[in-house]
Amino acid sequence: MVSTILIVLVSLIFGGIIIRTKSILSGRKGPGMFQPMHDIIRLFRKGSVYSYTSSFITQIAPLVYFSSVVIATLFIPFGQQKGVFSFQGDFILFAYLLTVGKFMMIVAALDSGSSFEGMGASREVLFSALIEPAFFITMGSFTLLSGKISLAEIFANVHYNSHLSYFIGFLAAIILMLIAMVENSRMPVDDPKTHLELTMIHEVMILDYSGFDLGLILYTTYLKFAMYGALIANFFIGQLPLVQSIAVFLGIQVLFAIMIGIIESFMARFRMNHNPQYILILSSLSLLIFLGILMFLGKII
Amino acid sequence: MLPLKTILESLNILILTTIISFFFLKPRIKLLVGCLSICIASLLTMVGAIQIFNAGTIEYFYPGSLLSGAIRIKADLLSAWFLAILAFSFAIGMWYGYHYLKQYLDNTTRLNIHLSAVLLSYASLIDICVIQNSLLFLVAWEIMALSTFLTVIFDSHKNQVLKAGIYYLIISHIGVLFLILGFIWLFSQTGTFDWVAIPMHVAQWPAYQIVILFIIFFVGFGIKAGFFPFHTWLPHAHPAAPAHISGLMSGVIIKIGIYGILRILLLINNQYTSIGYIIIVISAITGVYGVMLAIIQHNLKKLLAYHSIENIGIIGIGIGLGSIGLGINQPVLAYLGMGGALLHVWNHALFKSLLFYVSGNVYQSTHTVNVERLGGLIRTIPQSAWLFLIASIAISGLPPFNGFISEFLIYSGLFHGFTKDIYTLMFLLLFIIISLVVIGGLAVICFTKAFGIIFLGTPRDSKIQYQSNDSWYKNFPLIIIALSIVAIGILPSIVLIPLSRVVSLFTSDLEAVQYLTLTTPIQQVGWIAGLLILSILAMWLVKKLTQQQQNVRQHVTWGCGYTGNMQKMQYTASSFVRTYRKLAEPILLVHKKKEYPKEIYPKKIIHQTHADDHVEHLLVNKPTQAIRKLLNYFAFIQNGNIQLYILYGFVFLIVVILFPVIVTQLKVVLSYLNSITW
Structure with a gap:
């Protein structure tokens, strides 16, 4: 429960931190920390326009997307405390819940009959299919390490007692961060601030959304970021007492957001046909974790 | 209650009398009688299945003939599980088929043959599930193979359909050949056709012989089920058959191959580990290959056929995991693997038949199943669209529907494998997990494409006339399937109790404990699925309330300033999967034909992509060519004199x-x- 509350809190300023970092790094004055949330609240108050072509699918897709991410956040544990839902194999449901939301968003992109949105949908669906193995291999490796198959138990049983284990934890955190960036369509794969529809992925899918729906989609993105941040934080919280772990949690979230800001300021987007390779690299990195853990357990070498 | 023997006998007699009665009836009544007879037979089967579940095992004999020896009829829980699937699917299938066939009343011969063949195939499928005598089993199997062939070639005046049918006939008889081989081997060792002698005899064989015996049966049954590399007939036969038959074929008839494999596993009851390795590796390849090819298909029914191959792969992964679990004495793996596989058999029967029935609706509405030419059907046939969406989400293995439950069982079995100290298995398990994840991800591509292109957007080909032919009356059987999909997704515990009893056939008595420890997560998955649906509804309410005071209006789709006709500018099925196709091209066999514009006034330009099956090319087409070449040398014998x-x-x-x-x-x-x- 603690983690859910914290995730919601962090999600309110997550986008703001990214924007602040980017404006500081580019030497602009830039908008304030709470600007993204102001925008979203403004959107909630606005009216909506739906395409003549669109059907009921367009209407419910953002709701499914939002609900799936909200329920997925209920799975995230917090140090020694379990998430709201915790059972054997919960991370499988966690990953598949996120896919349901994506499924509906992709289908909804095809709903408007637009020439651009299909493009985004086509890319999004491929990239999210390619990214999935990385998450599962990482989680599989940690089941191997901890001997447990629920998120809470895995994180409660990750102990850092050798150089190799630090390395593994660090690598896993990096992989989760990169997964989060691909899943949320951020820089090396997608560029959220571009104006050219042809090069966008996620943004182009939601071209025809407005008002309440658009606000919901934008908020869901930040929520998803905060959720992945919480997953990453769990690698470091371990057995810390509650107050300290909250501090560590917030620190890691802020650091995560700042890192995204830095990456976005200094990196250019990949060419679209290089994206699959980049995404597959994540899977091979997670295979490294698997091998590392086998080594750590002394089963190979 | 009636004893099982009476039920089965009256069922067979009912079907035979119905077939005879066809000679005396008018077409309209004939159709009704045929469908009703299937429904009554299904009810009888259901009663029988419930009885078996109550009694555990029901066994009785027929004296048989001198040749066959005593015929043992033995129905255990495995039979009951498949009987229930058969009964449900056939009842729904023919209910739907009744509306589908109504247009063909004028052609009496066709209808006669078709209905008789459906009835016969149902009877033979039921018999296959209970006969425990090799000779009679083969007879029933053969009746099934022939009658399903007849059902497939319903549109036999079309050359392509007939070709596909004959292809199916030949391939399924190669399967029969392997079965005969296996049963002859067993007969030569045991001296009897009765299966009861098999386990004891086989137990004394050397390991490699047992594995070879299993492989022979695996090929025989695997051809029916559609395992890689024996899957080539599926994408031909399914599109050729009428919608209700493709639904039944894909939903239940290919599952009889799975029944055969499970039955043989039970009979051999030995060497589970090596057999498990074989099954699991082949299945992983089957699954990935099936879905990889499914994505690039543009014929909806062919796409669904390739998806059946993928799902057979998932079922096989479950069976393989289960038998590895049995072999290395890890009941948790065995329970989750077998349970997942058996449940997936049910689930696949539900959503795949639903998809095929909806594709029948699409065909009746547009007279094409070419995905490229369709679009915007959600406005013409909204009910079908929703049914298709539910089935698509279910088949992609996503919550809140039933497909996820069985995949979850298999996944948790695989991850449980990581927690046991069996390090020799680790890399295999990792490989299987990766393939299962890839299957899941690619299935999402495939079904977002299928649903999005067919039902959403605007029509992509203005030549096609859309007819609205949705009616509650016609779609009622489909809605029943959709409701069961949702029900299993939200309340998986209703199927888990019978399921755990079936699985206990394999894992003996260890199950009581396992069952209690493992149902909690699965029920929780169900609750969360329910919660997802509830929260979507709640959000819907919130949205409606906020939008009440707001200005909600409609306008054209944003076109970057372009306001003309965007029909031709939409993404099509090929463009939607283009990036994927580029990635997968080295593995797949994609034929491309392009003609670029030349000169100042370019003429017609062509861009065609056509996906072929590598395996079919290597294993079927090339050998056929070679044989043809060889046989050509003897052509002089046939000279018409x-x-x-x-x-x-x-x-x-x-x-x-x-x-x-x-x-x-x-x-x-x-x-x-x-x-x-x-």
Whole structure:
């Protein structure tokens, strides 16, 4: 429960931190920390326009997307405390819940009959299919390490007692961060601030959304970021007492957001046909974790 | 309650009398009688299945003939599980088929043959599930193979359909050949056709023989089920058959192959580990290959057929995991693997038949199943669209529907494998997990494409006339399937109780404990699925309330300033999967034909992509060509000269009659040669 509350809190300023970092790094004055949330609240108050072509699918897709991410956040544990839902194999449901939301968003992109949105949908669906193995291999490796198959138990049983284990934890955190960036369509794969529809992925899918729906989609993105941040934080919280772990949690979230800001300021987007390779690299990195853990357990070498 | 024997006998008699009665009935009544008879037979089967579940095992004998020996009829929980699937699917299928076939009342012969074949295939499928005698089993299997062939070639006046049907006939008989081989081997060892003798005999065989025996049966049944590399008939036969038959084929008839594999596993009851390795590796390849090809198909029914291959792969992964679990004595793996596989058999029967029935609706509405040409059907046939969406989410293995439950069982079995100290298995498990994840991800591509392109957007080909033919009356059976999909997704515990009893056939008594520890997560998955649906509804309410005071209006789709006709500018099925196709091209066999614009006034330009199956090319087409070439050398024998044909017959008869004489003479010569001392 603690983690859910914290995730919601962090999600309110997550986008703001990214924007602040980017404006500081580019030497602009830039908008304030709470600007993204102001925008979203403004959107909630606005009216909506739906395409003549669109059907009921367009209407419910953002709701499914939002609900799936909200329920997925209920799975995230917090140090020694379990998430709201915790059972054997919960991370499988966690990953598949996120896919349901994506499924509906992709289908909804095809709903408007637009020439651009299909493009985004086509890319999004491929990239999210390619990214999935990385998450599962990482989680599989940690089941191997901890001997447990629920998120809470895995994180409660990750102990850092050798150089190799630090390395593994660090690598896993990096992989989760990169997964989060691909899943949320951020820089090396997608560029959220571009104006050219042809090069966008996620943004182009939601071209025809407005008002309440658009606000919901934008908020869901930040929520998803905060959720992945919480997953990453769990690698470091371990057995810390509650107050300290909250501090560590917030620190890691802020650091995560700042890192995204830095990456976005200094990196250019990949060419679209290089994206699959980049995404597959994540899977091979997670295979490294698997091998590392086998080594750590002394089963190979 | 009626005893099982009476039920099964009356079922077979009912079906035979119905077939005979067809000679005396008018077409309209005939159709009704045929469908009703299937429904009554299904009810009987259901009663039978419930009885088996109550009793555990029901066994009785028929005296049989001198040749076959006593015929053992034994129905255990595994039979009951498949009987229930058959009964449900056939009842729903023919209910839907009734509306589908109504247009063909004028063609009496076609209808006669079709209905008789469906009835026969149902009876033979039921019998296959309970017969425990090799000879009778093969007879029933053969009836099934022939009658399903007849059901497939319903549109036999189309050349392509007939070709596909014959393809199916030949391939399924290659399967029969392997089955015969396996049963002959068993007969030569046990001396009886009765299966009861198999486990004891086989237990004394050396390991490699058992594995070879299993492989023979696996090929035989795997051809029916559609395992890689024996899957090639599925994408031909499914599109050729009418919608209700493709639904039944894909939903239940190919599952009878899975039944066969499970039955053989139970009978062999030995060498589970090596058998498990074989199954799991083949299944992983089957699954990935099936879905990889499914994505690039543009014929909806072909796409669904390739998806059946993928789902057979998932079922196989479950079975393989289960038997590895049995082999290395890890009941958790066995329980989750087998349970997942058996549940997936049910689930696949539900969502795949639903998808095929909806594709039938699409065909009736547009007279094409070419995905490229469709679009915006959600406005013409909204009910079908929603049914298709539910089935698509379910088949992609996503919550909140049933597909996820069975995949979850298999996944948790695989991850449980990581927690046991069995390090030799680790890399295999990792490989399987990756393939299962890839299957899941690619299935999402495939079904977002299928649903999004067919039902959403605007029509992509203005030549096609859309007819609205949705009605509650017609779609009622489909809605029943959709409701069961949702029900299993939210309340998986209703199927888990019978499921755990079926699985206990494999894992003996360990199950009581396992069952209690493992149902909690699965029920929780169900609750969360329910919560997802509830929260979507809640958000819907919130949205409606906020939008009440707001200005909600409609306008054209944003076109970057372009306001003309965007129909042709939409993404099509090929463009939607283009990036994927580029990635997968090295593995798949994609034929491309392009003609670029030339000169100043370009003429028609062409861009065609056509996906073929590598395996089919290598394993079917090339050998067929070689055989044809070889047989061409003997073509001179067939020369149309009747006198010569009579001569052939004469020579043949003489050879046959003289054969004993020749043999005895040869023996004399041989013994003479032997007696000579040099």
